[in-house]
Amino acid sequence: MRVVCIGSLNIDHVYRVDHLVRPGETIASSEYQVFAGGKGANQAAALARAGAVVSLAGHIGAEGAWLVDRLRRLGVDTQWTRVVDVPTGHAIIQVDAEGQNSIVLYAGANRTLTGEWAEGVLARFAPGDVLLLQNEVNGVPELIAAGRRHGLQVCLNPAPCGPEVNAYPLDQVDLLVVNETEAASLVGPGAAEDQLARLGARYPAATTVLTLGPNGAWARSPSATAYEPAARVRVVDTTGAGDTFLGFFLAARGDGLSLDRCLRRASVAAGLCVSRVGATDSVPTSGEVDALGSPD
């Protein structure tokens, strides 16, 4: 299995704060750091770290070239990532004393993708390969349809999940990965098991993964359902945890592991991620996950 992620690359500006800023409030930060990020880049990094063959195709501005270098060093193929005459996407991220975050995105170059370029990328992949998408680039509904036209499996993490996602051709998605907020946006609020059942009823042919942060994760395929509690760790920074989870889950699925073993590896990887600062840089290696993961 090869994975092609058509997705975002962001420069993450991370501010350490006592609490997340409230409406009308001005607060001081105690630390400022710049990290490599973007859901596309983070998920591609996680796939590479997990041992998958992965390409990241996206757009950056000239000042974002270091993001591509970082991904290459992690083993991600970046040959289709282009420099355009628009600033690189960036994220303003607050991380509070408990490691929770809030994120404001500026899409920049991430939203300058063209259909012609995407067709050229997808033409290099074949049935059996996977197209991985998030919702930080333009043209996601067209990309889902194009992926299917090329015979690829489509994995979608509809984050951030605006109301427009409900109009996407989600029935063409093979693997849908959502958190509670995204699930609520698609099928309404409720208990996790209910949301999972509603997602399963709406997309019966798909595998659905519902991540719940510290409350673990559920997965449901047409033939099985599994749950895995979250790893118990000291939380430093939750940024990129969902991306790490997804990358390790997808890589394990590509290796033919059962649903519960995919969840277990993904959960261990996300636990390691939240114990470190940063996004792309906080993805653990496969060896670290092996060392902590259950061998069964």
Ligand code: RIB
């Ligand atoms: O999922 C975390 C990522 O969301 C950050 O790296 C940030 O860039 C935003 O895309």
